[in-house]
Amino acid sequence: MKIGVFATFMSPNSTPQMIRDFGQRAENIGLDSIWMGEHVVLFDKQTFGYPGSKDGRIPVPPGGGMLDITATFGFLAATTKTLRFGTGVTLVPQRNPIYTAKEMATLDWLTGGRIDFGIGVGWNKEEVEICGYKWEDRGARCDEFMTVMRQLWT
Secondary structure, X not given: OOOEEEOOOXXXXXXXXXXXXXXXXXXXXXXXXXXXXXXXXXXXXXXXOOOOOOOOOXXXXXXXXXXXXXXXXXXXXXXXXXXXXXEEEEEHHHOOHHHHHHXXXXXXXXXXXXXXXXXXXXXXXXXXXXXXXXXOOHHHHHHHHHHHHHHHHO
């Protein structure tokens, strides 16, 4: 059995030293992986509440935000040797598929194949729209973007 941990690294609480220590400790106790989700923008009010809390709000420290998964995994990979890194999930329909394919391929290359790429369409309508996309067609767009990324990877 492989056991991993889901971590939400948020500024200002997640300092570089804290993240480095977290990754090294996870590896040293024998965990297989660290997983992170992503949100590029957070809102005080949103159409649909965050499904992981009773009040519908993402628990974020005052003045903080979620750190970027690509940069954080790159940082963690440089300080560990065996840990896998998984996106749980990457919000594909609100990202540029060419940049996303490049970022994930680069991470996979630099980590020696330690990346697991989980995908999703997202639940936050405002976030999808602020990224310049329509909410209603995010599923079809995710399928289209995945096709583009697979073509680029092969």
